[in-house]
Amino acid sequence: MPKNRRQNTGIFNVLKKSLGSQMLKETFRRSKKDFTRERKMPFKKVVLFMMNLSRRSLQIEITSFIRSFADGVHDVTSSAFNQNRKKIDPLLFRELLQVLNREFYTDNEERVLLWEGMRLLATDGSILNLPQTDELRDIYGGSSNQFGCRVVNARSSVLYDVLNNMVIHGVLSTYHVGERELAKQHLPHCGKGDMVIYDRGYPGYSLMAAVVGPHTRTSVNAHALDHPIQLSEEVRVWSLAPVNRHLVPYLSAMRLSALLLLFPLSIAPLSAQTWAPVGSGASSGVYSLEPFNGELYVGGLFTGIGGLSTSYLARWNGTEWNSVASLINFISADNLHANDTALFIGDGGRVRFWNGTNLFNLTGISSSSFNSSVYSMAFVQDTLYVGGFFSSPFAHIAKWNGTAYGPLTSGCDAQVSELASFEGQLFACGNFLTAGDSLVRHTALWNGTAWNRMGAGVNDDVFVQCMFQDTLYIGGRFTQANGLPASRVAKWNGSQWVKVGGTLNEYVTAMTVYRGQLYIGGAFTTPSYIARLNNGTWIPVGTGCNNKVRSLEVYHDSLFVGGEFTMAGGDSAAHIAKWHLPEAPVAAFTIITGTLCPNECTSFTNTSPNGVTSWSWSFPGGTPATSTDSMPTVCYALPGTYPVTLVVTNAGGSDTATDSTAVVVDICAGIGPASVMHDLLLRPNPVQRMLHLGLPGSGSVAVINAQGRVVLTMHNNSKEQTLDTLEWPAGIYVVRFSGEGCASSARFVKE
Numbered sequence: 001m002p003k004n005r006r007q008n009t010g011i012f013n014v015l016k017k018s019l020g021s022q023m024l025k026e027t028f029r030r031s032k033k034d035f036t037r038e039r040k041m042p043f044k045k046v047v048l049f050m051m052n053l054s055r056r057s058l059q060i061e062i063t064s065f066i067r068s069f070a071d072g073v074h075d076v077t078s079s080a081f082n083q084n085r086k087k088i089d090p091l092l093f094r095e096l097l098q099v100l101n102r103e104f105y106t107d108n109e110e111r112v113l114l115w116e117g118m119r120l121l122a123t124d125g126s127i128l129n130l131p132q133t134d135e136l137r138d139i140y141g142g143s144s145n146q147f148g149c150r151v152v153n154a155r156s157s158v159l160y161d162v163l164n165n166m167v168i169h170g171v172l173s174t175y176h177v178g179e180r181e182l183a184k185q186h187l188p189h190c191g192k193g194d195m196v197i198y199d200r201g202y203p204g205y206s207l208m209a210a211v212v213g214p215h216t217r218t219s220v221n222a223h224a225l226d227h228p229i230q231l232s233e234e235v236r237v238w239s240l241a242p243v244n245r246h247l248v249p250y251l252s253a254m255r256l257s258a259l260l261l262l263f264p265l266s267i268a269p270l271s272a273q274t275w276a277p278v279g280s281g282a283s284s285g286v287y288s289l290e291p292f293n294g295e296l297y298v299g300g301l302f303t304g305i306g307g308l309s310t311s312y313l314a315r316w317n318g319t320e321w322n323s324v325a326s327l328i329n330f331i332s333a334d335n336l337h338a339n340d341t342a343l344f345i346g347d348g349g350r351v352r353f354w355n356g357t358n359l360f361n362l363t364g365i366s367s368s369s370f371n372s373s374v375y376s377m378a379f380v381q382d383t384l385y386v387g388g389f390f391s392s393p394f395a396h397i398a399k400w401n402g403t404a405y406g407p408l409t410s411g412c413d414a415q416v417s418e419l420a421s422f423e424g425q426l427f428a429c430g431n432f433l434t435a436g437d438s439l440v441r442h443t444a445l446w447n448g449t450a451w452n453r454m455g456a457g458v459n460d461d462v463f464v465q466c467m468f469q470d471t472l473y474i475g476g477r478f479t480q481a482n483g484l485p486a487s488r489v490a491k492w493n494g495s496q497w498v499k500v501g502g503t504l505n506e507y508v509t510a511m512t513v514y515r516g517q518l519y520i521g522g523a524f525t526t527p528s529y530i531a532r533l534n535n536g537t538w539i540p541v542g543t544g545c546n547n548k549v550r551s552l553e554v555y556h557d558s559l560f561v562g563g564e565f566t567m568a569g570g571d572s573a574a575h576i577a578k579w580h581l582p583e584a585p586v587a588a589f590t591i592i593t594g595t596l597c598p599n600e601c602t603s604f605t606n607t608s609p610n611g612v613t614s615w616s617w618s619f620p621g622g623t624p625a626t627s628t629d630s631m632p633t634v635c636y637a638l639p640g641t642y643p644v645t646l647v648v649t650n651a652g653g654s655d656t657a658t659d660s661t662a663v664v665v666d667i668c669a670g671i672g673p674a675s676v677m678h679d680l681l682l683r684p685n686p687v688q689r690m691l692h693l694g695l696p697g698s699g700s701v702a703v704i705n706a707q708g709r710v711v712l713t714m715h716n717n718s719k720e721q722t723l724d725t726l727e728w729p730a731g732i733y734v735v736r737f738s739g740e741g742c743a744s745s746a747r748f749v750k751e
Contacts, residue, residue: 014103014732015096017686017749019044022730027607028092035087040076045069046084047092091609097167098605098631104166113163115195121168122197123186125157125179128172134319138276138558138580141175157182159189162197174274180207188615188629274580275542275569278560279306279321282314282575286562289553290336292343293356296555297324298562298576299331299345305576313345318556325359327352329373333417334464334510334551335388337377344384346374351386351400362400369405370394378419380426381448387416387428397428408446409436417463422472429462429474443474443497455496456482466511468518473500475508475520489520501538504531512552514559515581515652521549521561530561530579541579542569557583583610584653589646593734593745595702595710596665601635608648608655618645622663636665664710680735686749693721695737696744702736705729725750 018024025043029035035043049065058078066076105112114120130136130152140154153175159168169189171182180202190196198207288299296316298305305314306321312331313324327347335346342353349368352361363369370390378385384400385408395411397419412432420427426446428435435444441457458478466473472492481490486499488508510521518533519541528544530552545565553560558578561568568577585608592603606615617627621642622634636642644662648655681694693701697719703712711728714721730750737744 014749015099017751018096018099018732019047020730020751021732021749024092024095024731028089028095030087030089035084039080039084040066041081041084043088046081046088049081050085050088050093051096089609095607097170101166101168102603102631104164111164115163118193118195119161120163120195120197121159121190122162123157123159123183123202124199125155125182127175128154128156130154134276134279138274138578139174141274141276155179155182157186159186159196183207185613189631275571275573276578276580277568277571277573278316278576278578281305281573281577284575285550285564286575287550288331288334288336289551289555289560289562290338290343291553291555292338292354295322296553296560297336297338297343297354299336300562300575301330301332302575316555324354333373333375333388335373335375335377337379339379344377346377346386346388348373349390350374351377351384363404370398375415375417376419378421378426380421381424385419385426385446387412387419387430389415396430396432409451411435412444417461417476418465420465420467422467427465427472429465429476431461442476442478454492458482458486458490458497461507463507463509464511466513466518468513473511473518475511475522477507488522488524501533501536504538509548509550510552510561510563512554512559514552514554514579515583519552519559521545521552521563523548529563529565544568545573545577582650582652585610585612585648585650585655587646587648587655587657589644589657589659591644591662593704593736594663595704595736596636596663597738598639598665599635599637600665601633602663603631603633604644604646606630606646606648608646608657610652611650612648613650614648616647616649618643618647634663636663639665641665680737680744680746682735682746682748686751687725688751689724689726691723691725691748693723693735695719695721700738704734704736705731 025035029043045066049062052061052065058081062076062078062081112119130140132152137152140152155173155175155177157171157179159170160166161168169186171185173182183198183202184207282298282300282302282305284301284303286298286300286302290297294317297313298316299313301312303309303311308314308321308323310323312327312329315322315324327345328350329348331346333346337344342355344362345352345354349370349372350361350363350366351369351374352359354360370388371392372390373388374386374390375388376386385397386400386405387397390396394405394407396414396416397408397411398405399408412428412430413434414432415430416428416432417430418428422445425448427443428446429443431442433439433441435446436451438444438451438453440451440453442460442462443454443457445452445454458474458476459480460476460478462474462476462478464475466475473489474491474497475489478486478488478490480486481497481499484499486497487502488504488506489500490497491500504522504524505526506523508520508522508524512519519530520532520538521530523529524531527538527540529547529549530541530544531538532541545561545563546567547563547565549561549563549565551562558580560576560578562576564575565577566572566574568579588607588609590605590607592605594602596602604617606612612630615628615630617629617632619625619627619632619634619642621638621640622636624632624634627634641661642663642665643658643660645656645658683692683694695701695716695718698717699715701712701714701716701721702710703723705711705728711733712723728750733748733750735746735748
């Protein structure tokens with residue numbers, strides 16, 4: 001039987017048409033508003049330029065690239081390119097790599113080179129020096145160079161077909177992840193009939209144990225093996241010392257090619273949980289964090305931050321620190337509060353507001369409004385409420401009517417630490433026992449005219465509140481809620497406060513929600529000053545901090561932490577640090593063909609966003625019945641409708657997707673094991689509307705889209721047929737024919 005052979009032009013035409021697909025653009029643009037109009041650098045041009053191997057300056061490369069198109073555009077700036085580049089999801093390039101591999105290794109036996117009947121693969125890793133930016137340092141970490149300076153490093157690893165010059169899989173991860181761990185991530189992309197080559201740095205029990213699982217043949221340059229070692233029925237280990245002379249040019253080529261693959265590798269998503277400092281930190285404690293107008297405002301006891309001389313208040317724009325304005329008093333509580341128009345600041349016994357340019361006194365005069373500190377502020381139904389340690393002229397709480405402060409009946413009998421809007425009312429908490437004439441025990445609600453208690457309250461100070469999963473949570477020094485044990489954290493069930501989590505040995509002063517999880521910070525030491533709630537238990541956040549955490553706030557996709565600590569995650573972080581956790585994946589997959597005949601196979605592709613690190617497939621009725629590959633191929637022997645389930649996981653969590661009718665296996669009349677395959681003639685291909693089919697004879701015709709869904713079925717009585725594709729979205733389709741004792745299929749591209 002003659003071997004199939006595909007030309008490069010055919011393979012690259014599939015890639016080219018994929019890039020022109022509206023479906024591809026909608027899937028991998030970051031926002032529905034992106035690439036909606038034809039600009040000088042539309043989606044397809046941006047992607048093509050990013051796939052180029054640039055050797056000169058960015059602007060020169062862009063100009064040269066743009067002028068290669070005969071469309072009259074000549075003056076695209078590097079700034080315009082960079083703006084458009086950020087609109088593209090990097091997962092696009094992983095998808096294109098998978099398409100390229102799928103096209104190259106399918107129906108191409110004559111061109112796919114093998115060694116001793118095996119595909120010759122090799123794995124190698126490298127340390128990459130990245131630009132010295134805080135954002136990259138936060139993500140990838142780094143090390144110290146020979147001069148003692150911190151540099152940003154990442155570790156890369158490639159699985160490469162050395163005979164066919166094809167990248168099979170690439171990983172880019174943090175510097176601290178070892179090359180063996182990265183090599184394990186390549187194993188799902190190997191299979192029976194593959195020879196995998198590792199150099200002398202890879203041998204180890206953990207890697208060999210992982211290799212046995214996927215059943216690949218593995219060659220390790222161990223310099224100690226005279227004969228193959230049989231690890232399992234399918235797995236053997238050889239030494240390449242002395243190295244087979246026929247492999248030398250291929251191994252050398254792999255080293256060179258790995259250097260040319262840095263861009264494809266850079267699209268691999270990071271999955272690590274990381275602590276990192278924020279610049280060079282602050283000179284003293286950070287007590288308050290509040291986002292406003294695209295920047296993070298930081299308040300505390302410091303007189304310098306990030307090398308900037310500024311007292312008590314500063315702002316971080318994501319890359320550098322800037323001053324705001326001079327305050328009269330230091331900030332010793334979480335007393336920054338922002339709305340849409342201004343940042344409100346408790347400055348001693350007065351409230352001031354910052355509009356992004358200037359600092360003003362709320363009352364219009366610089367003298368104090370209260371006899372002691374303002375600790376908290378909140379807007380409820382357009383009214384500003386102020387609470388704190390002050391006792392005059394109002395008892396620890398007041399409201400601003402636009403021209404002057406007024407009381408809330410007789411106020412509270414002690415400090416009000418936190419205020420918030422809750423179900424249309426004002427929620428207050430602190431170390432007070434009474435509010436107005438009511439015994440409330442540290443928490444109360446103000447409905448606009450009167451104070452109301454919240455159950456039986458708690459037995460000690462409440463310092464902080466947070467809404468989590470539509471429920472009000474509080475944290476503080478208390479050990480009982482509603483007369484029952486509740487260690488420092490409780491939640492409101494609608495009628496009473498009830499305990500949350502396990503025992504904490506000290507008080508809680510900070511609380512927020514990040515990546516759908518509740519985080520707390522404080523003076524507790526188990527875990528180390530910061531924790532997150534997981535299945536009702538407080539678990540560590542990395543290795544935590546070395547002293548008290550006073551404030552938590554989410555900014556630029558990371559959790560910022562302020563306090564009295566000098567270390568976070570085991571590294572220096574002077575009073576402010578940030579913690580990054582990958583976003584949990586969203587399970588999604590596509591099917592090459594969802595309609596099969598008995599004993600036929602189809603392939604599935606993981607399309608889950610957010611950096612998946614492991615896949616778990618379930619194929620009831622299929623062979624194999626399970627898989628941990630990102631692109632498994634499954635065969636079905638019997639007619640029926642079969643479900644498919646994918647569970648995807650990364651450090652941020654897991655997600656599951658199930659398609660209960662993913663695969664339909666029909667009895668194909670007249671087609672037996674000895675069926676003859678005939679080619680179908682499709683023209684034009686690509687097609688814009690009318691598609692003409694040349695068929696072997698009369699029989700059934702089905703058209704299947706890239707998601708495996710049947711978009712058309714019909715019975716044809718002649719060798720010619722014309723289909724109107726006007727209503728079909730752009731993309732790749734398969735025409736399947738059965739009849740005349742044969743089965744045939746062919747692909748076409750709808751523009």
